[in-house]
Amino acid sequence: MSNDDLYKNVALNFSIPKTKPTYVHWTQDEVKRVLLQINKEDYFNHLVYTMIHFYFYTGLIVNEATATCWTDIDFDKKKLHVNHMLIKEKGKKTYRQNYTKTDAGNRIIPLNSFTIELLKEWKERQKNHGINSDFVFSDTGKPLYSQRIAKKMNVFAENAGVKKIPLQRLRHSNATYLYRDLKIDLEDIKQRFGHKDITTLLRYYIENRNDPNIEVAQKIDDSINSSLTSNKKII
Template identity: 35%
Template sequence: MSKDPIKKAKNGTYYFRANLGYDSKGKKIQKYRSGFKTKKEAREEYSKLILMNPEDLSDTKDKMMFEHYILDIFLPWYKTRVKLRTYDNRLPTVKKHFPYFYKLAVDDIEPIHVQNWQLKLSKKLKPSYVRAVQGLFSVAMDRAIVLGITATNPSKIIGNVKKQKTKIEFWTKEEFEKVISFIYKKDYYQHFLFVSLWFLFMTGMRIGEATAIQWEDVDFDSGVLTINKNLYYKNQTNYRFVEPKTKASVRHIVLDKCTLNVLTEWKNVQQSLIKTDFVMSYNGIPTQKHTLAYAIERYAKLAGIHRIRIHGLRHSHASLLISMGENPLIIKDRLGHEDIETTLGTYGHLYPNSNFEVANKLNGIISFKETKQNYDSSPKNQFTVDYLGKQKQKVQ
């Protein structure tokens, strides 16, 4: 028994995709129809198309609405192409900004529509965010081309907004010291916050990597921390381990003795109250980033230090290593970057005095005794003969 071609969309309307054979040129004929209020209306339209001649069908223009395409065709496909965490993060963006085009058919979206949308977004949003939103829209339009729903991608014709260098926010060692000095470790919850901020600052881990760390990942004998997973956290009852961001994200970090002592002390306190495998946990389940973001805001204000985002602690670690004169390759491996270009592209500007330091190191490094005799008997260069003559005249 064949499947019913009439499908119900998420907004309650009905749609179908009809395969209607081939036209006189051998081109496959496919027709999309959507926006039917009832299943009966959709089936009547489907039946009309089935009975039409191929010549008439080839002249019938498809009008798939953008809303139907995004919600019922693109998003289900996109969910299979990216990590679940990525999909969940981008879904709100789609639902918030893509409705601008919902009243248009996919094939009717023109460059002027995209340009007006881009300008509207740019009035209130950061260029980096606008680039991300339009980039996702462009992916959707590219997929529509592959499916034969439209012929061009108007987003690529317009082009994205100009990329701007993002300012890296971080805390210096002194700023971090001021912030954690306001955390009262004798309070169990504050002790947890102290350890969490310390752990992130001293390792440069991504928040998803850090919240996934288990006690078994810390080898207290060798001092080696193993990073081989991320944590997908949706809520207190829905979280799980997922694959790392990239292959380079799987790595080993050697921890300093102070950090090992901080972790040892925390493990004793934590395990005396709760039983959990998670290092960054005060209640038996992994912490969520909002908890730490709020803590950063609160204690930064108490210390009179500018607020940074959680990812800023990763930048702070990189900045600390740079200030210590560490090799970029070491920083690359410690942060889990795939290539050195990523490291230098992100943190290269934090080396403002590198050229001066190099010049100071080169100064006086060459030692030689200047000759008082000409040992070169080769023919003179025509441009230097006159110069040597003038030099002799000055001596006389």
């Protein structure tokens, strides 16, 4: 390498795609409409119902959820340990990989009470069906292929009059739900999603609609009023 090479900007040799990410997701209302189409009396439909709910309210990657075992869930503390991925190699059997996509992906996710109850209900249903499986989302005892869930999800979406989305888009739906509807801090969502930084979250998962945030103006007013009140007390 010559001295001239040290001053060259190697980044100029690479091009960065400028394609805009497609933000396709379901709202909480759309998820409810889809779930209402599912008759849980049917054994497999019960599994589909539980998985759609689980994906939307946890935001897990598709094969993180399919790799989840009952031992990963602490029902008492309402926590889920995400530390595996389900891998299917072409021409080979499916196996449970004992690490996640990134180091940050190995994480603990708090679960809400309603999701905990749904999981308990499904665990009992699984047991009563004669299935003694380590895998949470299994109807046969073996790892579940996510395509089976995706196909059924499309059918129920069509019946509900809701746009069809890929199964992995429920993760994007969760990000938008947490950020826009629940106003969860980006740092908390980043940790929950297993991301190293917020950039990925904002670029690929959360749509910025550039809506005017009226709450900002209200908070400024509250701050000014509080400051004026404090000054009056000092005088």
